[in-house]
Amino acid sequence: MSLRIVVTVKYVPDATGDRHFADDLTVDRDDVDGLLSELDEYAVEQALQIADAADDAEITVLTVGPEDAKDALRKALSMGADKAIHVEDDGLHGTDAIGTSLVLAKAIEKAGYDLVISGMASTDGTAGIVPALLAERLGVPQVTLLSEVSVEDGVVRGRRDGDSASEQLEASLPAVVSVTDQSGEARYPSFKGIMAAKKKPVQSWDLEDLEIETDEVGLEGAWTKVETATERPARTAGTIVKDEGEGGKQLAEFLAGQKFI
Amino acid sequence: MAEVLVYVDHVDGAVRKPTLELLTLARRIGEPVAVALGSGAENTAAVLAEHGAVKVLTHDAAEYADYLVVPKVDALQAAYDAVSPAAVLVPSSAEGKEIAARLAVRIGSGIITDATDLEAGDQGPVATQSAFAASFTTKSRISKGVPVITVKPNSAAVEAAPAAGAVEALAVTFSEKATGTKVTARTPRASTGRPELTEAAIVVSGGRGVNGAENFSIIENLADSLGAAVGASRAAVDAGWYPHTNQVGQTGKSVSPQLYIASGISGAIQHRAGMQTSKTIVAINKDAEAPIFDLVDYGVVGDLFDVVPQLTEEIKARKG
Numbered sequence: 001m002s003l004r005i006v007v008t009v010k011y012v013p014d015a016t017g018d019r020h021f022a023d024d025l026t027v028d029r030d031d032v033d034g035l036l037s038e039l040d041e042y043a044v045e046q047a048l049q050i051a052d053a054a055d056d057a058e059i060t061v062l063t064v065g066p067e068d069a070k071d072a073l074r075k076a077l078s079m080g081a082d083k084a085i086h087v088e089d090d091g092l093h094g095t096d097a098i099g100t101s102l103v104l105a106k107a108i109e110k111a112g113y114d115l116v117i118s119g120m121a122s123t124d125g126t127a128g129i130v131p132a133l134l135a136e137r138l139g140v141p142q143v144t145l146l147s148e149v150s151v152e153d154g155v156v157r158g159r160r161d162g163d164s165a166s167e168q169l170e171a172s173l174p175a176v177v178s179v180t181d182q183s184g185e186a187r188y189p190s191f192k193g194i195m196a197a198k199k200k201p202v203q204s205w206d207l208e209d210l211e212i213e214t215d216e217v218g219l220e221g222a223w224t225k226v227e228t229a230t231e232r233p234a235r236t237a238g239t240i241v242k243d244e245g246e247g248g249k250q251l252a253e254f255l256a257g258q259k260f261i
Numbered sequence: 262m263a264e265v266l267v268y269v270d271h272v273d274g275a276v277r278k279p280t281l282e283l284l285t286l287a288r289r290i291g292e293p294v295a296v297a298l299g300s301g302a303e304n305t306a307a308v309l310a311e312h313g314a315v316k317v318l319t320h321d322a323a324e325y326a327d328y329l330v331v332p333k334v335d336a337l338q339a340a341y342d343a344v345s346p347a348a349v350l351v352p353s354s355a356e357g358k359e360i361a362a363r364l365a366v367r368i369g370s371g372i373i374t375d376a377t378d379l380e381a382g383d384q385g386p387v388a389t390q391s392a393f394a395a396s397f398t399t400k401s402r403i404s405k406g407v408p409v410i411t412v413k414p415n416s417a418a419v420e421a422a423p424a425a426g427a428v429e430a431l432a433v434t435f436s437e438k439a440t441g442t443k444v445t446a447r448t449p450r451a452s453t454g455r456p457e458l459t460e461a462a463i464v465v466s467g468g469r470g471v472n473g474a475e476n477f478s479i480i481e482n483l484a485d486s487l488g489a490a491v492g493a494s495r496a497a498v499d500a501g502w503y504p505h506t507n508q509v510g511q512t513g514k515s516v517s518p519q520l521y522i523a524s525g526i527s528g529a530i531q532h533r534a535g536m537q538t539s540k541t542i543v544a545i546n547k548d549a550e551a552p553i554f555d556l557v558d559y560g561v562v563g564d565l566f567d568v569v570p571q572l573t574e575e576i577k578a579r580k581g
Contacts, residue, residue: 243563
């Protein structure tokens with residue numbers, strides 16, 4: 001039977017742009033170009049490698065987001081994923097991580113899956129908790145933050161490099177996996193891949209399709225509330241000296257003045 | 262006074278500093294009740310009591326080491342059920358955030374991650390967070406359930422506040438899912454003898470300008486002269502010059518030390534995201550136009566191979 005892989009991806013504002021908050025304190029998505037979160041490219045890459053190693057596999061890439069989020073799906077399809085699901089609904093605006101995990105979990109269950117692969121975190125929210133939340137909601141093993149991953153005979157194995165130890169993990173499918181940016185460089189879409197992606201199916205689902213009530217998600221349904229967002233004041237200009245042979249000593253003098261020495 | 266659950270991060274009974282910082286923050290909201298799990302859990306009690314824990318709930322079982330995350334979630338949930346706390350605080354490590362997130366879904370609560378400060382508020386604790394590579398600061402609270410909040414290292418001072426710290430055995434029944442992900446092997450990281458990167462008061466980092474793994478010794482020598490941790494930029498890590506566990510930036514660690522010294526690091530957004538909230542920032546770079554100089558309190562435009570060894574010698578001389 002075919003190995004069904006679902007890759008969750010996020011469409012995020014470009015980190016090199018001037019990111020800020022909208023009036024309702026949600027992430028402003030209008031003034032900065034969006035793209036597939038860089039950390040999700042690693043998830044797509046590992047899905048492609050696992051699919052290559054399997055006899056028969058199908059990769060579905062899944063996102064929750066506004067109309068433009070289709071760009072993220074298209075990128076993943078052009079890298080080689082087989083099909084895409086876009087969960088889109090006006091009621092989703094302002095959904096927090098807990099709500100997002102609910103929507104993703106319902107969509108993953110509706111799509112059918114053996115293996116879910118996520119990136120380690122999004123580059124905008126950066127919390128990195130959605131994979132653990134998905135495992136909790138789906139009731140399947142969590143095999144997260146892997147820098148190496150493989151699937152064989154219905155078992156997923158991987159290496160999790162923590163601060164105090166490196167661990168080898170093992171779980172039976174179905175399971176939720178997340179991979180780090182150490183898992184292997186993501187491929188660039190080929191011209192052929194880009195052309196092929198245009199013909200790949202992208203399904204659209206809304207909250208009704210997933211049997212989710214509008215009060216469970218969105219800004220009103222969020223279980224956290226951002227009360228204020230303040231731009232950090234620019235750091236005051238410091239002293240810059242050119243090294244004329246005494247740069248190290250001058251720096252030591254500064255550090256001593258600040259009581260670091 | 263309401264009780265606040267504090268999840269204890271410890272290694273065989275040695276409590277790590279971020280947990281003591283959590284106790285400082287917990288005391289602003291209520292009476293800290295600590296939860297210590299695994300081997301050596303009972304040995305944490307003395308130091309936790311010294312820093313304000315009124316109770317220390319402990320439990321040890323092989324499952325904590327043999328299976329990933331879920332046994333700890335089961336135990337924290339058992340403590341939550343036993344105590345009915347006003348909030349749950351967890352250190353913001355990779356594992357801490359996963360434990361906290363799963364607990365939040367189970368108890369029907371909102372979650373705030375990576376808080377850098379916490380204060381009591383009329384409608385529950387208010388958490389400060391950094392957003393968009395630390396270019397914004399937000400204040401948030403949890404609007405449903407009992408607040409579950411993870412807090413980053415260096416977010417509060419460690420304060421002595423002696424309390425009873427009575428040890429109580431926690432009764433834990435593991436869920437069916439607890440044994441889902443087996444840890445089949447564990448290789449502890451060799452200790453460098455230097456402070457933990459995220460907890461260090463001083464961090465010395467090297468980047469592309471260090472130009473080779475063999476040259477990182479000059480960064481390490483400077484770090485050792487200051488008792489500092491060593492960091493590296495993504496460029497240096499991707500080039501294989503230094504381990505990924507030392508990477509500072511968006512896809513590595515985010516640090517907030519008293520002093521951050523960047524050597525041969527240009528200061529791309531990816532790096533700034535991980536160090537921008539440092540109190541004092543110093544940089545050494547050949548390129549006077551490098552964006553890192555926009556952030557510094559003191560910068561030296563020069564060759565790090567000249568400046569860094571001279572700085573190290575001068576520090577050693579001054580320290581005698």
